Amino acid sequence: MTTLATPDRRAALKARHRAAILRAARELVDERDGAHFSVDELAERADIARRTVFNHFASLDEVLLTLCADVLEIVIDDFIGAVAAAPVGADTRASMFDELAQTIAKTDLPSAIVSIGRIIGTPDPDDPRGRALSDEAFARAAARLVTEVSRRHPTADPLEAELLVSSLMSGVIVIATRWVLHTGVRLDKAGRLAWDELVARLIDSVRAGYQPAL
Secondary structure: OHHHHHHHHHHHHHHHHHHHHHHHHHHHHHHHOOOOOOHHHHHHHHOOOHHHHHHHOOOHHHHHHHHHHHHHHHHHHHHHHHHHHOOOOOOOHHHHHHHHHHHHHHOOHHHHHHHHHHHHOOOOOOOHHHHHHHHHHHHHHHHHHHHHHHHHOOOOOHHHHHHHHHHHHHHHHHHHHHHHHHHOOOOOHHHHHHHHHHHHHHHHHHHHOOOOOO
């Protein structure tokens, strides 16, 4: 019994430490309106040793990335829930596109974008670090979507599913940056209308592709 209990206790302790780090990071982001804190301050808030932070995360950026991913996890859970509730169409590229496009249009991505902006800062073309963090967070979300699309459409070409999700999610990153820079991260009626217009343009652009007009 002892040999079985010890690994369980260690795993539970590691899980508690990781949760404490993320909880402390969220608190500091909220209090300081952004990631304006050091690893030492994070460790102090989490009530752990500094080295314990690095036992779980390679860097402070990795902590912030995990916070961003957690924000998107909630959105993607809602996203997948909405997709799962919809009737399954044919296992064709057009059907998969329609499902994803409709769900993107209905998902509250603006709120998630605002939350991510508070964590890593407002998008800045001259800030490769912030861009890399947001891109990685959305890439993780895209990987979950690919899995869900493939599950719903088992006979569809896996490459088609991956290309479709990647095209739409890459487009979401582009319009998210434009939306933040041009609206000032507004969640009022005007800000959401601007977002809806950008989403409509994204969907139209991906749907039409770049074939010459007939």
